[in-house]
Amino acid sequence: MFFVLRRINKAHPAVWKDPNTIQIGLGPNSVVLPELTKEQEKIIDALYSGLVDGQQEVIDSTLEAAPGETKNLIEKLQSVIDKPLPGKTPYGDWQQLAFAEIARASLDYQVNGEMVLAERWQRNVHIDQLDKAGMLFAKALLASGVGTVVTHDDGLVLATDLGELGYPKEFLGKSRFESLQLELSKLSLPITKKQRLASLTYKPDKSLKVSFALVIGHLALRPTTYSRWLNRDVNHLSITFNLDSVEVSPVVIPGVTPCLNCFQEYKVDEDNSWPVMASQLVDLPRVRDDSAALLTAIGLATRSVLRQLDESAGFVHSGDTDAEFRHGYRFDYATGTVTRTVYELHKLCSCQEPKLDLGND
Known part of the structure; x- marks a missing residue:
């Protein structure tokens, strides 16, 4: 099973030109996005972590962005996005069902969601x-x-x-x-x-x-x-x-x-x-x-x-x-x-006292 990761190359910095206009990257490959919305700003943050193909609609829905907004931004930012090389996932066909988990992890922790699932x-x-x-x-x-x-x-x-x-x-x-x-x-x-x-x-x-x-x-x-x-x-x-x-x-x-x-x-x-x-x-x-x-x-x-x-x-x-x-x-x-x-400590409970190492099996 293969997936394609879309991720902005971290070598391209995000620079604000004014309160409403952001530039991604410097030099001839840079992209200027005027009148940036809060939703677009969050999508860009997610793209710095990386999004797997198929997550776009999930991101739009989660961030309450306009339908197709994530896909449109990916198209506009092609010059600063890493070349999408297919990679192999250890999750087999289940990867097709994991988009929501990856998207949620990406949004929660502002990292590549696959890193979170790899730890889990x-x-x-x-x-x-x-x-x-x-x-x-x-x-x-x-x-x-x-x-x-x-x-x-x-x-x-x-x-x-x-x-x-x-x-x-x-x-x-x-x-x-x-x-x-x-x-x-x-x-x-x-x-x-x-x-x-x-x-x-x-x-x-x-x-x-x-x-x-x-x-x-x-x-x-x-x-x-x-x-x-x-x-x-x-x-x-x-x-x-x-x-x-x-x-x-x-x-x-x-x-x-x-x-x-x-x-x-x-x-x-x-x-x-x-x-x-x-x-x-x-x-x-x-x-x-x-x-x-x-x-x-x-x-x-x-x-x-x-x-x-x-x-x-x-x-x-x-x-x-x-x-x-x-x-x-x-x-x-x-x-x-x-x-x-929330629970409160009870004076008769010994849970805060040191424990012997009994293992956890």
């Missing part, structure tokens, strides 16, 4: 359960360029896991892990020898490092599912489906931010019988992930995970210097209101 390709994200929510989250991460989804789930597909957003009915009673493998084999994912879904049920390769972990709960979280990652210094977050809302926790950075146990301790402060209640709730059927709640939660959580992975790789969003992306979300079913949430 090296990351492994753990999902504790491959139920309906876990399955959908795995697909979202893989579609976003994450290299491998890993899990300890050795359970079977339940009736609550079936449906249009879950597993086909013929997988009922079969291994969740093997069923998801079969489902992924039908998708337009990268053609590669890299294992996209890996089980940690058996002793894993020592070289495998978990980059991020996701914990999913209904009404309550099982403490062992998140304490594992806190003790191993692995960044993580949780999704909890409640009766009146769905919550995506803030990103937990062990030893740096408040943790999920801090949140649980505050729940105990509100009701000292919470631990007893929670121990009963965690084993109830997982039936609170209706389609609207599920899609909302997966979308918000995916964005949080990707931003944290990208920042860990050195890509920082210029529009979020305070790292607000790490805040959590609470989506209210009744009103549709999305509220950003």
